[in-house]
Amino acid sequence: MGKAGLIRIAVILAAVLALEIACRTGAVPPSAVVPPSAMLASVYEILTTGEIAHDLRLTLTAVVIATIIAIVGGFFAGLIIHGLPRLRRTLAPLLAAYYAIPHLAFYPLLIVVFGLGLGPLIVLASLLGIMAMIIATLDGLDHVPRVLLRTAAVLRLNRWSEMMLVRLPAAFPHLLSGIKLAFSYAFIGVVAGEFILSTAGLGHAISFAYDNFQNRRMYGLILIAIGLVTLVNTTLLVGERRLLTRRGMR
Amino acid sequence: MRSNEAIQPSVLLRWGDGLLVLLAIIASWQALALWGGSDVMTTPIETVRHAVQLTGQSRFWPHFRETATAYSVAAIVAVLGGLLMGIALGAHRLTGEVFEPIFVALYSIPKVTLYPVVLLLFGLGIEAKIAFGAMHGIIPVTIFTLNAVRQVNRTWLRAGRAMGLSPAQSILHIVVPATIPEIVSGIRIGLSLALLGTMLGELFASKRGLGFLLMSAIDVHDVRTIMAIALLISIFAWAMNAAMLAIDRRLHQRI
Amino acid sequence: MTNEHVSFRDVEQVFPARGKQDPVHALGPISFAIRPGEFFSVVGPSGCGKSTMLDVMSGLTRPTRGQVIFEGSPLDGTVPDGIGVVFQEDASFPWLTVWDNVAFGLRRRGVDAAEIRRRVDYALSFMGLAAFTKAYPSQLSGGMRQRVCIARTLVMQPRLILLDEPFGALDQQTRLLMGDELLRLWRETGATIMLITHALDEANLLSDRIGVMSARPGTFISIVETGWAKDRDSTLAELPEFGAVSSRLWALLRSESMRAMGQHAASRSSLAGKAA
Structure with missing residues (x-):
């Protein structure tokens, strides 16, 4: 180091x-703040008693489903938009303004539509994550070096082979950043939703602890939430680093 | 490659496209509203009418002022603080290397979980919302400024010295023009995130502001008000972003 | 077709107007032929349409007017079997190992595994890459990566190899060595080679004939016959005749290069205005 x-x-x-x-x-x-040592002790207690298991399971279920929806939906939407330049130009202002709009303002509406539960959380989180994946897919496909596509033409690849064997592998680092972002957004969406209004989940547990003046517990839960995201992010980051190093991009 | 995008659509065509998107959004909104019924969603026209009516009521304005004040202060703190930190970290290489990963890590953690901490530190008033909004906004401004300052080409500075520029002149005529486009990009993202942070603060444990109106509308299942406020916030966010994006694009075009 | 491996018949390439830019008449009209087994180089001022010529000859681009005849039949807008191209930029796939890069084209053709292994191993050892089969391109130098691309072209056993400034990014010593290898490859495979380059000495050393192009729209102002023996290598550069050919090439090119610079300056006149 x-x-x-x-x-x-x-x-x-x-x-x-x-x-x-x-x-x-x-x-x-x-x-206001409990000592860091007490926070860590609280993390240990919460994890060993397993009392948070149920909430954690709910949160992770919502995050995983939303992330998958965002990645798969965003990828295919990105492919389609990339293939249709006219559509892309039309959608450009929407793509640019998407993250400027505070989606959380729509969470109350989603609760009205879907009722309390996983439904509105998953929708909110997928909505947040999907655009990151769309943009990453477009970005990746835009940045495939022209010389690789010319090589594909010299080797007479058909459109499908060119996509699968040249474009997608070349775009993969971008797709990976999209996946990373989609997860981050999905997690933020789910926890924020739970936090504002819900009956269970990690976010709800934090806000419940806050409401009941259980500071020690609240800090423990916050650390768990941050630790969880950091764990996933770091794993993805390590994979990304390895990939980029191998490709000589770092 | 994108800069020489050959077929520059005429202004008219671009406006046409924008209009098309708007029409598509309104049409699908209308369809959803008709399909779901007024219990779930109000139609575009109803929503606009209610939004206008809402803004005509005197009880709306204190809440609006609260949100506007919280957001403005948060935005100012985020931009000024981000600029100062970014410049300081960008100008000194080692400091930048030490702190940049910390900021990037802060950028990616779900700050929403930290809101209770902010509440404990700042109390239940407007200060907590400001702090939370500023927390969201300051990070992108810092990261973008830091990178912009760090990437100022040393050769330009040497060329400036060779032409006899004083340090002040170098900053004014080389560093500022070289960094402004990136910094403006950072400010644009920072302003959006600061709005998100302020809104988050208002949605959770707040007694005033537009976010509070949203939450209290849920309690009485007042779909019209939810829709109207969400619409107002979205329009504001969109307009601000569009303005920043226009400046952003103009600045980036030169390069 | 006995004496014409590939030929241009009144080929012309015009790029249509884009936005505020005028249409660009890049190439031609131009007619010429490359003989089977010949090493033919094209030199010319920058922006004269050399790369356009390669695109058209390979079938990557269909010419605006005229025809390209390869082994007796006209090209139809795709790259025919038997033509291999080595580009100026690094075209190795960064996600594949050296071995997989070289095998890539053969696998797409459904060649059987044993034959792929035989050809790839041969090409790799021929290009001096045998020790790097499991490496990724990023672990190699620029020169080595260009060898990978050449090996990838070789395994397809092309009868016509087009090279677009393949050594443009390499340093002078490496260029000379790569030139020798290219000559060895040419002799062993018996393929016809067309090389595009801006280095006059390189063209001189490697070629049987050198086409000297004019500024845009590019046509040949002269085709210079060198008359070198087939088993030549870079020591050729010491001969007095070598210098004579180089001088001749430069004499032909000098005024064209100046014209090309003028074109370049004219197209950026706004800059000149600002500087004044």
Whole structure:
């Protein structure tokens, strides 16, 4: 690890330590922040008692379903839009403005339509994730080097082979970033929805703990949520790094 | 490759396309509303009518002011803070290398889970919403500014020195023009995310603002109000984004 | 067709107007033929339509007017069997190993596995890549990657090989060595080669004949016969006759290159206006 990496770890450790001291000495009241050591202890308790298992299962189910919908739907929508330049030009303003609109404002509406439960969460999360995948697919297909397509023509590949053997492999790094983003968005969508209004799930557990002044537990749950996302993100990132290194893009 | 997109559609055609998208959205909205019934969704015309009516009521404006104030302050804090941090981190290489991954990590964690922490720190008032909005917005502005400053071509600076520019002149005539397009992109994303953060704050544990109106409309199953407010927020977000995008594109065209 | 492996008959390429740009008359009208087994090079000022000529000859692009005849039949807008192309840019597939890159084309043709292995292994050892079969292109130097692309073309056993400035991105020493290898490949395969290059010495050294192109729209202002022995290599450059041919090429090209620079400047006149 380089010098910057070591300093980074030192900075983070120092920040955590400072927070610990501030909490222990009462500079930060326990009604606001509990000490990091207590947060970790709380994570341990919650995970070992397994009390969160049900909520976690619900949240992950919604996230996984939404991510799959976003990835598959976004990929095929991207393929179609890429194949139809006129449609793409027409949709351009929509693509550009999509993430500017706070989709969460529509969550209440989705509850009215689908009722409380997994339904509105999955819809909200898929809606958030799908555009990332569409844009990544378009981006990937746009950036296939022309010389590779010319090579495909010299080798007389038909359209299907060209797509499967040249375009998609060449676009794969972009698709992978799309997958990563789709997951992130889906997770945010589900947890935000649960958090605002729902009867179960990780987000709901956090807001329930907040409402009931269970700070220790709340911080433990927040750490679990962040840890979960970081775990998935890091896994995808490691895969991406490996791929990019092999391709000499890093 | 995209810059020399040969067939530049005429302005008229582009407006036509935009209109087409708008019509398609309105048509599918109308169809959904008719299919679902007024319990589920109101039609476009009803929604607009109700939105107009809502904005005519005096009880609407304090909530609007609350949201507008929270968002404006959050946006200002996000942009100024992001610029300052981005410049500081971009100008000093090691500092940038130390902190950039931290910001990128912060960018990708679901900040929504941190809202209770913000509430505990800032209380239940407008400050929490501002803080949460600013938290969302500041990160993209920082990351984009940092990268823009870091990627200023050293050769340009050397060329500037060779032409006898003072450090101040170098910043004014080289660094600023070179970084502005990227920074504006970052600000555009930051403004959108700050709005999202402010809205999130209002939807959860808030007693005032448009988000609060949305949540209280759910309690009484007031679909008309939900739709009308969602529409108003969307139009505002879209308009702001369109304006920023226009500036953004204009700046990027030169390069 | 005995003496014509590939020929151009009044070929012309005009790119239609795009936006505010005028249509570009890139090539022709031009007629010429390359003999079977010949090493033919094309040199010319930048932007003279050399690459367009390669696109048209390979069948990647259908010419606006005229015909390309390959082994007696006109091209129909696709690349026919028997033509191989090596591009200027790195065209290796970054997601495949060197071996899989070279085998790629054969697999698409349904050649049986044993034959694929035989041909790929031969091409790899011929190009000096035998030790790198499991490597990915990113782990190789630019010159090695270009060898991969040449090997990938070779395994298809093309009768006509088109090379578009294949050594453009390489340093001078590597270029000379690659040139020698290209000559060896040419002798061993007996294929006809058309090489596009902007390096006059390279064209001189490698070719039986050199077509010298004019500025846009590109046509041949002269075709220079070198008369070198078939078993030549880069030591040829020491001969006085070599210098004479290079001087002749440059004499032909000098005014055309200046005209081409003028075209270039004219198309960017707005810049000139700003500078003034």
